[in-house]
Each structure stands twice: as structure tokens, then as C-alpha cells.
Amino acid sequence: KKILSTPMYDKRMELARRAFIFSTLTGLAYVDIMLLHPHHIGTNADGRRYIRINRKKTKIEAFIPLHPIAERILSLYNTTDDEHPVFPLPNRDALWFEIHELGVIIGKEDNLSYHQSRHSFGTFLISSDIPIESIAKMMGHSNIRTTQGYARITDDKISRDMDKLMERRKIQSIGEKTDNNK
Known part of the structure; x- marks a missing residue:
């Protein structure tokens, strides 16, 4: 919650903060956010926006209905030019440093990581009574046992x-x- 309410005044840090929040609300890993392009974003017949992307690690499709905050974050970045990724993220090491700094700024005692954001996503969904099968599909898991490791009770x-x-x-x-x- 603190990360949501603590905007950064440095552009790079604000991008890192938004990308981290986006990861927490979608369960996407860093590499999947790096590979996210406008064609991965769609709208269903009910007008609900979603992401459909094959995860880099597993090659399994993830289907993720978008949380309103994730939609707002998307609206700030590239959602039309498929030649470029949605988020103009720096290289992995620079982003990791910024995420660590973000954790220090908000008073998080342990290091923030994209892996933590995936765990937070899974735990949030299971706590919201979302069936484990749906969580597995959103996280791009082919095996529910893997999902159970992410979605802590x-x-x-x-x-x-x-x-x-x-x-x-x-x-x-x-x-x-x-x-x-x-």
C-alpha cells in the first residue's frame, strides 16, 4: 500500500515504481514486462481489458484481466506502437537498483523484487477467493503445484x-x- 501512495519525483524511479506496481497487479515477471507490447493487450466483449502473453520462462500463456490501477498505469505508456514495448524500462541491473532504492525510500526492510511482486499477486488472489485454477492461468503456470508455491494462504x-x-x-x-x- 505504501508503494501506491508514494510517488517518486525522479522520472526513472517513478517508472520503476509504476512497473513494480503493475507487476504486483498482474503477476508478470520482469522479463515478461520487458517483452510486453501493445498487441498483448486486448478488450473482451464486455469491455474488460486484459493481457494475453506467453511467459518467457514457461512458454505457457498467461491470461490476466486488468485491475483498474494496472489499466491507469498502462494508459501512461505505449499502448499503440507495436514496434516498441509498453514500458521503456532500463536494463535489468539498473531497474533492480531502482527497485531496491524504492524499497529503502518506503521503509521496506527486505529488498523489493519482481519475484516478490509475483508472490504478492498470487497471495492477493487466493485471499480474494479466486480459484487456484484461475490463478494458475493468470500466472502462466501449467501445474497448480507451482501456483500453490506463489499463492500463500x-x-x-x-x-x-x-x-x-x-x-x-x-x-x-x-x-x-x-x-x-x-
Whole structure:
């Protein structure tokens, strides 16, 4: 959250911040963001925008409906000229340095990384009750076990799941009592 609310005044740092946020909201790895071109961005029949790209690492297609913040970030960059990537990112080492600096600025104790952003994406989705099969497709995984390594179950998610179970049991027991009273 802090990274969302802390704009950078240096152009390179702001680009790094936006690309990192974009990665966190799409689950795309650094190399996939580097390879992202306008033709990977589409709109479905309902007007919902998405990214469809074969992941560099796995060659598996990732299909990612876009979060509104990710859409806003895209609108600031190249979404029309397919000769150039969407984001004008520097080389990997320069971007890694900027991401590290960004972490220092926002007070993050451990280093920020694109790998962390993928984990955050998976954890956010699983915590939002998105089925693991859908998360696997969005992350470009062919094996759900791989996705399970990214989508960490939080204590809050476990508590909410237990609350849902208790609510279902309560409704079932009320229904059983009603049936017994007939």
C-alpha cells in the first residue's frame, strides 16, 4: 500500500515504481514486462481489458484481466506502437537498483523484487477467493503445484474460510430444525 501512495519525483524511479506496481497487479515477471507490447493487450466483449502473453520462462500463456490501477498505469505508456514495448524500462541491473532504492525510500526492510511482486499477486488472489485454477492461468503456470508455491494462504484467509464454514453449518442446522418441526 505504501508503494501506491508514494510517488517518486525522479522520472526513472517513478517508472520503476509504476512497473513494480503493475507487476504486483498482474503477476508478470520482469522479463515478461520487458517483452510486453501493445498487441498483448486486448478488450473482451464486455469491455474488460486484459493481457494475453506467453511467459518467457514457461512458454505457457498467461491470461490476466486488468485491475483498474494496472489499466491507469498502462494508459501512461505505449499502448499503440507495436514496434516498441509498453514500458521503456532500463536494463535489468539498473531497474533492480531502482527497485531496491524504492524499497529503502518506503521503509521496506527486505529488498523489493519482481519475484516478490509475483508472490504478492498470487497471495492477493487466493485471499480474494479466486480459484487456484484461475490463478494458475493468470500466472502462466501449467501445474497448480507451482501456483500453490506463489499463492500463500494468510491467517486472515483461514479465519474467513472458517467463518464461512460456520455460517454454512448454522444455516444447515436452522434448516434441519425447520424440517424437524414439520
